[in-house]
Amino acid sequence: MSEIPxxxxxxxAEERWQQFWDEGQIHRWxxxxxxxxxxxxxxxxxxxxxxxxxxxxxxxxxxxxxxRFRRMKGDNIAYPMGWDDNGLPTERRVxxxxxxxCNPHLPYDPDWKAEKVExxxxxDINIQEVSRRNFIEACAVITEEDEKAFxxxxxxxGLSLDWSEQYASIDxxxxxxxxxxxxxxxxxxxxxNLEAPxxxxxxxxxxxxxxxxxxxxxxxxxxxxxxxxxxxxxLLISTTRPELLAxxxxxxxxxxxxRYQGLFGKFAVTPLYGARVPILAAxxxxxxxxxxxxxxxxxxxxxxxEWWKQDRLPVKQVVGRNGRLMPVVFGEAPFESTxxxxxxxxxxxxxxxxxxxxxxxxxxxxxxEGSFPGGGVALKGELRSTDQMVKFYEKGDRPLExxxxxxxxxxxxxxxxxxxxxxxxxxxxxxxxxxxxDHWVEGLNQDWCISRQRYFGVPFPVWYRVGVDGEPxxxxxxxxxxxxxxxxxLSDVPPGFDEKQRDQxxxxxxxxxxxxxxxxxxxxxxxxxxxxxxxxxxxxxFPMDVRPQSHEIIRTWAFYTIxxxxxxxxxxxxxxVVISGWILDPDRKKMSKSKxxxxxxxxxxxxxxxxxxxxxxxxARLGTDTAFxxxxxxxxxxxxxKVFNASRFVLLQVERVSGEDSLLGVEHITEPLDLAFVERxxxxxxxxxxxxxxxxxxxxxxxAEDDFWRFCDHYLELVKLRSYAEEDTAxxxxxxxxxxWGLKTFLRLLAPFLPFVTEExxxxxxxxxxxxxRSIHTSAWPIVGEVDEAPRPQLEGVYEAAVELLAAVRGAxxxxxxxxxxxxxxxxxxxxEIHRKALETVLEDVMRAGHVSDNAVSLEDGPSPEATRFAxxxxxxxxxxx
RNA sequence: AGGCGCGUAGCUCAGUUGGUUAGAGCGCAUCCCUCACACGGAUGAAGUCCGCGGUUCGAGUCCGCGCGCGCCUACCA
Numbered sequence: 001m002s003e004i005p006x007x008x009x010x011x012x013a014e015e016r017w018q019q020f021w022d023e024g025q026i027h028r029w030x031x032x033x034x035x036x037x038x039x040x041x042x043x044x045x046x047x048x049x050x051x052x053x054x055x056x057x058x059x060x061x062x063x064x065x066x067x068r069f070r071r072m073k074g075d076n077i078a079y080p081m082g083w084d085d086n087g088l089p090t091e092r093r094v095x096x097x098x099x100x101x102c103n104p105h106l107p108y109d110p111d112w113k114a115e116k117v118e119x120x121x122x123x124d125i126n127i128q129e130v131s132r133r134n135f136i137e138a139c140a141v142i143t144e145e146d147e148k149a150f151x152x153x154x155x156x157x158g159l160s161l162d163w164s165e166q167y168a169s170i171d172x173x174x175x176x177x178x179x180x181x182x183x184x185x186x187x188x189x190x191x192x193n194l195e196a197p198x199x200x201x202x203x204x205x206x207x208x209x210x211x212x213x214x215x216x217x218x219x220x221x222x223x224x225x226x227x228x229x230x231x232x233x234x235l236l237i238s239t240t241r242p243e244l245l246a247x248x249x250x251x252x253x254x255x256x257x258x259r260y261q262g263l264f265g266k267f268a269v270t271p272l273y274g275a276r277v278p279i280l281a282a283x284x285x286x287x288x289x290x291x292x293x294x295x296x297x298x299x300x301x302x303x304x305x306e307w308w309k310q311d312r313l314p315v316k317q318v319v320g321r322n323g324r325l326m327p328v329v330f331g332e333a334p335f336e337s338t339x340x341x342x343x344x345x346x347x348x349x350x351x352x353x354x355x356x357x358x359x360x361x362x363x364x365x366x367x368x369e370g371s372f373p374g375g376g377v378a379l380k381g382e383l384r385s386t387d388q389m390v391k392f393y394e395k396g397d398r399p400l401e402x403x404x405x406x407x408x409x410x411x412x413x414x415x416x417x418x419x420x421x422x423x424x425x426x427x428x429x430x431x432x433x434x435x436x437x438d439h440w441v442e443g444l445n446q447d448w449c450i451s452r453q454r455y456f457g458v459p460f461p462v463w464y465r466v467g468v469d470g471e472p473x474x475x476x477x478x479x480x481x482x483x484x485x486x487x488x489x490l491s492d493v494p495p496g497f498d499e500k501q502r503d504q505x506x507x508x509x510x511x512x513x514x515x516x517x518x519x520x521x522x523x524x525x526x527x528x529x530x531x532x533x534x535x536x537x538x539x540x541x542f543p544m545d546v547r548p549q550s551h552e553i554i555r556t557w558a559f560y561t562i563x564x565x566x567x568x569x570x571x572x573x574x575x576x577v578v579i580s581g582w583i584l585d586p587d588r589k590k591m592s593k594s595k596x597x598x599x600x601x602x603x604x605x606x607x608x609x610x611x612x613x614x615x616x617x618x619x620a621r622l623g624t625d626t627a628f629x630x631x632x633x634x635x636x637x638x639x640x641x642k643v644f645n646a647s648r649f650v651l652l653q654v655e656r657v658s659g660e661d662s663l664l665g666v667e668h669i670t671e672p673l674d675l676a677f678v679e680r681x682x683x684x685x686x687x688x689x690x691x692x693x694x695x696x697x698x699x700x701x702x703x704a705e706d707d708f709w710r711f712c713d714h715y716l717e718l719v720k721l722r723s724y725a726e727e728d729t730a731x732x733x734x735x736x737x738x739x740x741w742g743l744k745t746f747l748r749l750l751a752p753f754l755p756f757v758t759e760e761x762x763x764x765x766x767x768x769x770x771x772x773x774r775s776i777h778t779s780a781w782p783i784v785g786e787v788d789e790a791p792r793p794q795l796e797g798v799y800e801a802a803v804e805l806l807a808a809v810r811g812a813x814x815x816x817x818x819x820x821x822x823x824x825x826x827x828x829x830x831x832x833e834i835h836r837k838a839l840e841t842v843l844e845d846v847m848r849a850g851h852v853s854d855n856a857v858s859l860e861d862g863p864s865p866e867a868t869r870f871a872x873x874x875x876x877x878x879x880x881x882x
Numbered sequence: 883a884g885g886c887g888c889g890u891a892g893c894u895c896a897g898u899u900g901g902u903u904a905g906a907g908c909g910c911a912u913c914c915c916u917c918a919c920a921c922g923g924a925u926g927a928a929g930u931c932c933g934c935g936g937u938u939c940g941a942g943u944c945c946g947c948g949c950g951c952g953c954c955u956a957c958c959a
């Protein structure tokens with residue numbers, strides 16, 4: 001038995017046990033055990049952004065609680081760690097930290113070294129352009145540092161991850177699996193490549209997918225613009241985007257709209273540009289909005305894209321990839337005009353401007369005399385302000401534009417029903433989170449665009465034949481062979497070609513894009529299972545048991561992962577999804593870096609102990625947002641101290657009584673009070689286990705914690721003096737045996753929540769008992785069968801009667817402002833028979849704990865006051881005994 | 883605008899299939915250094931269960947209508 005320290009030094013203990021777990025490799029997945037006895041977690045790979053906040057602590061601890069429970073139940077745990085270093089966040093961070101930009105056309109410079117510019121003033125930084133390969137090397141350097149910071153925090157938190165199972169979403173293995181996934185989708189005809197209008201971020205200059213788009217409120221202005229009608233007349237269009245007038249390809253109104261019945265089939269003529277455009281009827285036009293008749297452009301919004309497709313209208317793209325208006329030539333298709341010279345003169349004033357600038361200039365042009373065909377002013381009346389919702393890339397600063405570009409898409413629109421079915425096969429915790437998934441699937445309106453015009457990501461394993469005209473033939477892709485993956489088509493050469501033929505007529509050209517980061521993240525189960533690489537391992541790990549994540553990424557991570565598992569394997573990726581809520585600051589706002597209200601975790605761990613911080617996270621039920629409340633950390637730390645001190649008391653008693661002999665077994669538990677306590681604990685074990693089985697760690701904690709405090713406040717006090725006995729009596733043996741099993745049980749019930757302090761006190765005595773139990777975390781989760789040798793109590797309410805009477809004695813002393821050790825001269829107890837009988841069996845323990853002298857007790861029959869078992873009259877002694 | 887969730891003590895939250903007088907912790911008040919713990923303990927005060935209506939012998943719980951908060955989805959005329 002190791003020496004029991006007087007105080008808990010959490011800093012030293014936490015470090016010591018982290019190291020112990022590492023050395024003992026107790027978190028290792030055992031690949032030799034069967035799938036049935038294995039519990040597989042699809043750990044979220046955090047975006048390695050370099051800054052940690054308390055939100056990370058929150059959801060990752062939730063997973064760990066469930067994992068630690070399953071481990072103690074005897075499961076073989078597969079709990080890997082992945083890092084998401086792919087994509088824009090890293091790219092942007094690297095640009096800022098190192099002051100570089102990628103120029104993929106530059107040659108690789110082997111001597112180039114990354115140098116941090118943090119701390120320098122903005123004007124002193126010269127942005128340096130580097131090659132794609134240099135840029136990716138720089139990314140790797142930065143992410144490695146960031147991963148270390150995360151790993152350090154995870155270890156301090158006591159996450160029982162298997163550190164031998166790690167991946168990074170940009171590493172060779174992940175690139176291989178991602179590219180293999182694309183090839184499999186090609187083979188299954190679930191992916192296509194198409195030039196089409198698509199949402200485009202003009203600053204990042206990349207396509208984005210529906211899932212990455214968010215609506216933001218913006219103030220817009222209606223411009224009422226007069227259009228001519230061919231053959232005479234005019235109509236009034238209300239638009240917030242006058243800068244797209246040159247891109248107008250039609251005018252539409254609702255087919256039932258009385259006002260425009262005579263116009264359908266005719267042509268309108270745009271002001272300034274003199275373009276002849278058809279006037280069409282369309283159900284989607286809302287007679288209530290604006291003037292009820294609107295212009296269709298290429299492309300103002302998603303609806304424009306729909307109309308363009310539906311009515312086979314021409315493309316008049318004016319907004320370029322950089323968000324500025326492109327030069328166009330009037331008088332040539334598709335920019336026909338009744339007066340090309342006038343049109344050109346007008347357009348030349350907005351060409352080259354940003355959309356926002358062009359809007360202002362367009363309004364000025366439209367307000368000029370002569371802007372309406374045949375004389376007059378096209379802009380009618382004042383601008384009217386309107387609140388509108390505008391689509392933004394979630395990481396972007398300017399509105400998205402619809403730009404015709406060539407992109408890769410995964411077919412999801414035609415599979416909505418099948419994807420809803422897959423969602424039903426998964427158990428969502430809490431269950432209402434499935435509704436979010438359903439809503440998202442039902443609301444899909446675009447296929448999944450998976451190509452991004454960026455540098456840091458997984459390339460497409462694709463080349464295109466180059467025609468004799470020197471242009472890539474996109475309908476003739478050449479795919480990499482699966483056993484050559486991963487490839488980079490910008491440096492690798494497709495089968496049957498050599499490097500000299502790159503970008504040459506008759507040769508090949510590599511696809512310059514990278515995949516959407518979700519195209520890789522959607523494969524975390526397959527990455528972990530080595531799908532397509534190691535079939536035996538895949539069998540043992542896929543589908544997984546549980547996916548932990550937060551609710552805002554149901555539409556991305558959960559959804560895409562379900563898509564991929566279904567397309568590749570016709571399976572669900574996991575059987576359970578557990579959803580953590582958010583952390584809210586005291587103003588009930590979500591804590592996030594952009595709001596500047598985050599709390600960094602390391603300081604919390606210093607102040608409240610790792611277990612105390614874990615306690616706070618464990619109090620938050622799944623799916624429920626939680627206030628950041630230092631009061632709860634405090635409670636957690638108190639519990640940690642209580643565990644330490646109660647264990648100290650029990651084990652000092654055990655040490656005194658048992659010496660170095662083996663612990664007293666449960667067969668020694670014979671006293672009625674002890675049996676009543678054991679009976680109570682049986683119920684606690686069952687309740688905590690049921691809750692954990694249902695993924696409800698919060699209830700498991702509450703049940704265990706409540707009963708542990710009762711154990712300390714009541715049972716320990718009731719049994720303490722009996723256990724102090726000098727002689728080896730049956731009563732003392734019973735007390736020590738019950739305390740031993742009780743403590744051992746509480747420690748195990750609390751171990752998933754408080755892994756450090758429970759391990760610490762477990763090591764004093766229990767660890768030596770059995771080899772398997774060297775660590776509490778690989779010891780067996782308590783079951784009621786352990787204590788079968790202690791008979792069930794014959795009477796009910798024994799424990800409760802004892803507690804009630806002790807409270808009455810304490811109350812009398814408190815009211816008299818006396819110490820709890822103050823002796824009682826006389827106590828009169830009146831109550832009904834059933835309660836008296838229960839009490840009589842434990843009366844000696846209660847009287848001893850209350851310092852009631854012998855022969856001072858009277859117990860009589862009679863009614864008890866409401867909600868109590870007994871009427872009690874306590875008379876305190878005149879003086880403190882010596 | 884539709885949907886999901888939430889609203890219980892000053893604060894953070896439990897409250898099971900409807901069932902006596904609605905619970906816990908924090909905070910607060912008063913007291914107690916007792917040999918596990920003062921980083922502790924005892925005792926106590928504190929609630930219009932968001933509002934209105936309904937079902938029921940009985941509603942915090944079920945139904946309807948509101949109000950407030952959060953989120954999801956839709957919405958660039």
